[in-house]
Amino acid sequence: AVTLKDVVKIYKMGKVEVPALKGVSFSVEKGEMVSIIGPSGSGKSTLLYMMGTLDKPTKGEVYIDEVEVSKLKGNELAELRAKKIGFVFQFFNLIPRMNALKNIALPMTFLGISKKEREERALELLEMVGLKDRWNHRPSELSGGEQQRVAIARALANNPSIILADEPTGNLDTKTGKEIIELLVALNKEKNQTIVIVTHEPGIAEKCRRIIHLKDGLIQKDEVKPS
């Protein structure tokens, strides 16, 4: 599924350089459920961006299903991303002027799915996250937790083989958070989807078989629970 080799990421701002990742190497196999934990500013979101090909590393390589992504051209990379990767951003990045249904349907337009089929699937996903009757509401008309659930539904739109979620329960109460994680666990077990979750909630990390501990841009520990 996803392999990183000696990945370094340094954000440059004028003369200042911020090393977010200082050299990380690991692989996540198909069907694994992995969580990434670590202090605020340790590089978790940056690591997820690298895995999701949303940003280029300063050094090192990223492989998605054995393909080295820096060798792909613009549209090939966009197609790989649309087909294989579902991303839940830490702050959602929903389109303000679109209602919930259109936000969820948007990734399906990149794969040329018909409007009728897109809307049916979007309604199905809205039902899965408990927001069917809010389909016509825009992000500003939804609570924080409701927006987060729309963002999760959008990440599942194209049935991606890899789901990368950045604090997916950060704005949810305990009960709603549990329901969302159970949804991800079910997708992992039934559809063998690979799931990587950044979280700071110990109860969520526990649901994953593998926990990667990140600190100051380096992997401190990579523990796999006995099955």
Add this chain to the structure above:
Amino acid sequence: AVTLKDVVKIYKMGKVEVPALKGVSFSVEKGEMVSIIGPSGSGKSTLLYMMGTLDKPTKGEVYIDEVEVSKLKGNELAELRAKKIGFVFQFFNLIPRMNALKNIALPMTFLGISKKEREERALELLEMVGLKDRWNHRPSELSGGEQQRVAIARALANNPSIILADEPTGNLDTKTGKEIIELLVALNKEKNQTIVIVTHEPGIAEKCRRIIHLKDGLIQKDEVKPS
């Protein structure tokens, strides 16, 4: 400090009406530390908006230090808000084009504080939340948790007597989250500042002497711990 009487809030979107608050009445006295908990969509953020005079109720009254806010004119209300209320939004609402220092200094400009004094205070606040060397970074150059800490520092800028925080530790790891709550507890104990925290993390709610349970826009329970 803050009193709500039969407050109702209904969001109208075309023909659809969403009742977020269905009639809540309670008072928070000066120096109290109170938490508000409840499921996603139960009306917590809306309740905080009413208490912070950021939005008008559909029915009912809001009093800040015995003054009924609907009787105040535009600039009187703005001045009361700038002087007495510090607000930490659920999604920060930092100004993207301003660096951390300027974001924190902004509320002080409303009270006519000199640039030199504003910048000194902003640097002090950045140090309090552990981000002194990131003063010149913009929100997009900070991690989620770092942005949240800048938002908390901004809410404290004018030494407000009332601090309203919406999920202030939602994007922080356990250790950083504890540090922020300890900062708020210290402000409550040492400066007698009134603090109201919306949270879904039980460990945070426990730190408050009083917990208000909200569900479907109504107060289910209002429990005060024996001191």
